[in-house]
Amino acid sequence: EAGVAQSPRYKIIEKRQSVAFWCNPISGHATLYWYQQILGQGPKLLIQFQNNGVVDDSQLPKDRFSAERLKGVDSTLKIQPAKLEDSAVYLCASSLASWDRTGNTIYFGEGSWLTVV
Amino acid sequence: RKEVEQDPGPFNVPEGATVAFNCTYSNSASQSFFWYRQDCRKEPKLLMSVYSSGNEDGRFTAQLNRASQYISLLIRDSKLSDSATYLCVVADNYGQNFVFGPGTRLSVLP
Numbered sequence: 001e002a003g004v005a006q007s008p009r010y011k012i013i014e015k016r017q018s019v020a021f022w023c024n025p026i027s028g029h030a031t032l033y034w035y036q037q038i039l040g041q042g043p044k045l046l047i048q049f050q051n052n053g054v055v056d057d058s059q060l061p062k063d064r065f066s067a068e069r070l071k072g073v074d075s076t077l078k079i080q081p082a083k084l085e086d087s088a089v090y091l092c093a094s095s096l097a098s099w100d101r102t103g104n105t106i107y108f109g110e111g112s113w114l115t116v117v
Numbered sequence: 118r119k120e121v122e123q124d125p126g127p128f129n130v131p132e133g134a135t136v137a138f139n140c141t142y143s144n145s146a147s148q149s150f151f152w153y154r155q156d157c158r159k160e161p162k163l164l165m166s167v168y169s170s171g172n173e174d175g176r177f178t179a180q181l182n183r184a185s186q187y188i189s190l191l192i193r194d195s196k197l198s199d200s201a202t203y204l205c206v207v208a209d210n211y212g213q214n215f216v217f218g219p220g221t222r223l224s225v226l227p
Contacts (some may be wrong), residue, residue, distance in 0.1 A: 035217075041219055041220075042217040045216070105149075105163055106208075110159070111160050
């Protein structure tokens with residue numbers, strides 16, 4: 001089974017520039033997450049989609065971050081304009097939508113490493 | 118108070134040692150609990166789910182105390198390959214709200 005795919009793996013941009021990350025979840029996973037992980041910290045949820053609807057975006061800095069999942073499959077996360085403190089790994093993850101007997105869990109892509117200089 | 122808190126670490130232990138990690142969570146409605154492992158510059162990967170009765174997977178044992186809102190992970194006979202950051206994860210009844218702790222870093226030394 002193919003895992004969560006993300007691109008690009010690495011990106012270096014100057015502050016105030018824009019960047020976009022792409023994610024394709026595991027086939028059949030209705031729930032898609034974007035997490036931000038700063039070095040030395042645990043992943044922090046930015047936004048959660050259920051199919052193409054937003055479930056939780058309370059921690060997304062909406063003045064500069066945006067995300068969409070128009071067809072309920074793949075998703076893009078955009079940052080515009082970038083700040084130095086946005087340097088982090090952006091992890092996309094997916095999970096099943098419904099609870100099953102063995103429990104639902106979350107699977108991550110390899111992440112997109114962003115450095116803002 | 119943070120939703121999920123963990124031992125600050127790092128833990129530096131010799132090979133063969135037993136090491137225990139602790140985690141507390143603030144949301145009493147949480148229903149699902151996990152330990153994830155994250156290697157340096159890699160994505161987090163599921164290590165094991167944590168069940169109310171406690172569960173064991175080889176050298177790894179997880180315990181849950183709902184009354185105290187406390188989760189633990191015990192690693193016996195530590196191997197060099199166990200060196201990683203261990204993340205405590207808590208989710209709601211629908212498995213849809215996964216909250217990660219800050220992680221505890223383990224270094225197993227030869």
